[in-house]
Amino acid sequence: xxxxxxxxxxxxxxxxxxxxxxxxxxxxxxxxxxxxxxxxxxxxxxxxxxxxxxxxxxxxxxxxxxxxxxxxxxxxxxxxxxxxxxxxxxxxxxxxxxxxxxxxxxxxxxxxxxxxxxxxxxxxxxxxxxxxxxxxxxxxxxxxxxxxxxxxxxxxxxxxxxxxx
Numbered sequence: 001x002x003x004x005x006x007x008x009x010x011x012x013x014x015x016x017x018x019x020x021x022x023x024x025x026x027x028x029x030x031x032x033x034x035x036x037x038x039x040x041x042x043x044x045x046x047x048x049x050x051x052x053x054x055x056x057x058x059x060x061x062x063x064x065x066x067x068x069x070x071x072x073x074x075x076x077x078x079x080x081x082x083x084x085x086x087x088x089x090x091x092x093x094x095x096x097x098x099x100x101x102x103x104x105x106x107x108x109x110x111x112x113x114x115x116x117x118x119x120x121x122x123x124x125x126x127x128x129x130x131x132x133x134x135x136x137x138x139x140x141x142x143x144x145x146x147x148x149x150x151x152x153x154x155x156x157x158x159x160x161x162x163x164x165x
Contacts, residue, residue: 006111009132009140018099039102048102108133
């Protein structure tokens with residue numbers, strides 16, 4: 001018997017509003033010991049996903065040097081660094097919102113989707129989490145951690161391999 005999404009999903013999902021600041025999102029993720037969260041619009045519809053990686057990449061891109069094909073002189077490098085710091089400080093005055101850093105694409109599968117299909121999709125798309133739906137409403141989430149739990153459960157592993165049930 002095939003193992004289905006609803007059997008391994010985590011049913012409670014902590015979503016955040018797109019209007020939250022990036023700093024509030026970081027605190028929320030840290031406080032809840034999670035690495036990502038769905039993002040909702042003003043009507044409660046899920047419009048994207050925001051992760052710790054999004055926060056890190058935003059901060060990294062705002063502060064790193066871009067030494068592409070045009071090497072700069074020491075003076076130009078110093079001026080570029082000074083300008084980046086001014087821009088970064090100004091950005092700090094206007095809080096960056098979740099909508100500015102989230103990934104607007106939300107991949108989901110139905111509760112009846114076989115776990116094998118979910119694993120293939122997660123591998124193909126390089127995902128660490130995928131939302132689970134029933135009648136187009138999100139009811140849960142499957143993460144890489146849920147997949148590891150699946151492997152550690154002998155009965156479920158046998159069902160996935162086609163040897164059980």
